[in-house]
Amino acid sequence: MKNAKLLALLFLVLCSCLWANSGHAETTIAPAANGKTMVISDGDVVWPPKGPGCDEFVRCCDAANKLESSAFLMCQLTVATSPDCAKGWLSIKQYLVERHVASPKECNATPAR
Numbered sequence: 776m777k778n779a780k781l782l783a784l785l786f787l788v789l790c791s792c793l794w795a796n797s798g799h800a801e802t803t804i805a806p807a808a809n810g811k812t813m814v815i816s817d818g819d820v821v822w823p824p825k826g827p828g829c830d831e832f833v834r835c836c837d838a839a840n841k842l843e844s845s846a847f848l849m850c851q852l853t854v855a856t857s858p859d860c861a862k863g864w865l866s867i868k869q870y871l872v873e874r875h876v877a878s879p880k881e882c883n884a885t886p887a888r
Contacts, residue, residue, distance in 0.1 A: 795884065802855050814851035821854045824863070830859035831884055832867075838879035839867055 835848035
């Protein structure tokens with residue numbers, strides 16, 4: 776868990792340049808009431824995302840979180856950088872590969888665009 780939080784923090788720092796250039800004024804990671812974390816971008820909670828393919832992306836992230844505890848935070852961070860759920864889906868699939876975690880079946884269907 777400690778490594779996951781460090782990895783998530785590193786991801787946030789590395790993406791800060793992207794956020795600054797994309798018009799995001801502020802992105803914050805805060806504790807949520809359910810014991811998890813929530814990402815706030817420009818004053819808005821980014822989860823759950825809305826739009827094409829987002830229902831599939833949320834199901835994928837929920838299933839991935841059961842296998843890798845940092846997956847939920849990574850899903851939120853991908854949405855904070857881009858609201859495109861299809862891109863987020865690709866990012867979380869790659870994240871699971873890098874963590875040596877098999878993708879759950881809920882992550883097999885490509886979200887609609």
